Amino acid sequence: MGDEKLKQELLYMVKLASKYDFTRMEVVEGILRLENERQILGSVFGKRFKARIFDIAAGQATDEKCVICGKHADNHVICQHCIDTIGDSDYAKSQFKTVEKPKLKLKFNIKPAVKINLNLKSCLQVIAIIVLVLLLIFQIWIAILWHSIPNYNPKEEPRNSSFEITPVTSVDEAYAQILLDFPEEEGYTVTFGRMDYEYVGRFDLKPGDCCLEIEEGLSDEERYDYFFTEDVYIFYISYLENHTGKVGMAEINGDGEIILEGSFNDGRRTDSFYKFR
Numbered sequence: 001m002g003d004e005k006l007k008q009e010l011l012y013m014v015k016l017a018s019k020y021d022f023t024r025m026e027v028v029e030g031i032l033r034l035e036n037e038r039q040i041l042g043s044v045f046g047k048r049f050k051a052r053i054f055d056i057a058a059g060q061a062t063d064e065k066c067v068i069c070g071k072h073a074d075n076h077v078i079c080q081h082c083i084d085t086i087g088d089s090d091y092a093k094s095q096f097k098t099v100e101k102p103k104l105k106l107k108f109n110i111k112p113a114v115k116i117n118l119n120l121k122s123c124l125q126v127i128a129i130i131v132l133v134l135l136l137i138f139q140i141w142i143a144i145l146w147h148s149i150p151n152y153n154p155k156e157e158p159r160n161s162s163f164e165i166t167p168v169t170s171v172d173e174a175y176a177q178i179l180l181d182f183p184e185e186e187g188y189t190v191t192f193g194r195m196d197y198e199y200v201g202r203f204d205l206k207p208g209d210c211c212l213e214i215e216e217g218l219s220d221e222e223r224y225d226y227f228f229t230e231d232v233y234i235f236y237i238s239y240l241e242n243h244t245g246k247v248g249m250a251e252i253n254g255d256g257e258i259i260l261e262g263s264f265n266d267g268r269r270t271d272s273f274y275k276f277r
């Protein structure tokens with residue numbers, strides 16, 4: 001510990017000797033005042049050093065010998081050899097490292113910048129979160145709109161006949177049956193089109209069944225029976241009132257069963273017949 005203390009003391013002296021002009025009394029007074037507080041220069045070398053710099057400041061002649069080794073010193077305090085030896089010592093280097101610590105403190109002064117960066121980061125994070133939340137809300141809004149679209153274009157159940165199946169043997173009888181469901185007094189116009197053939201299977205469906213949808217799912221065996229044909233009467237039906245228009249056609253077979261195609265089944269495909277009666 002004593003050795004450490006001496007090394008510290010010698011290094012301190014070298015630093016002072018390299019840095020200050022001891023001919024200025026205010027400098028020497030400052031060093032001695034500090035020394036009174038800290039009591040660093042306590043060894044024989046330190047005491048010599050204090051006496052020497054005071055003499056120099058006071059303008060007194062000195063022996064110009066190094067206070068450490070006794071050889072000639074150009075600066076009248078410590079010779080260049082001692083300055084170099086002590087300044088280059090491992091101890092001095094380790095001290096310089098610790099002396100450099102204040103520089104590290106300077107680096108810590110960069111902290112505000114780091115803080116600003118961190119603030120910026122968290123600020124950006126907050127903005128990102130807000131943007132994501134807004135996106136989410138927007139998506140939910142779109143989803144709600146999407147699901148509400150069917151409300152604008154409701155899929156109505158297909159209209160089914162409320163009349164009994166009644167066999168027909170002529171165009172007039174067929175016409176009369178169609179008129180039951182589409183009476184002229186309610187604004188319908190029913191016109192006989194022609195006689196034609198139609199698939200037998202279509203008349204065997206349940207009321208409301210879509211012919212094309214059913215036919216897509218038929219097995220080969222079912223198709224065999226389904227696609228036989230029979231005679232039908234075909235009628236055109238129209239309904240025009242102000243801004244509403246409905247058109248379509250009805251087919252009725254000899255049994256009096258009816259299939260319907262056109263815009264009488266809102267929300268369903270209008271390119272296919274469906275079983276009506």
Ligand SMILES: [Zn+2]
Nearest residue numbers: 066069079082
């Ligand atoms: Zn010396």
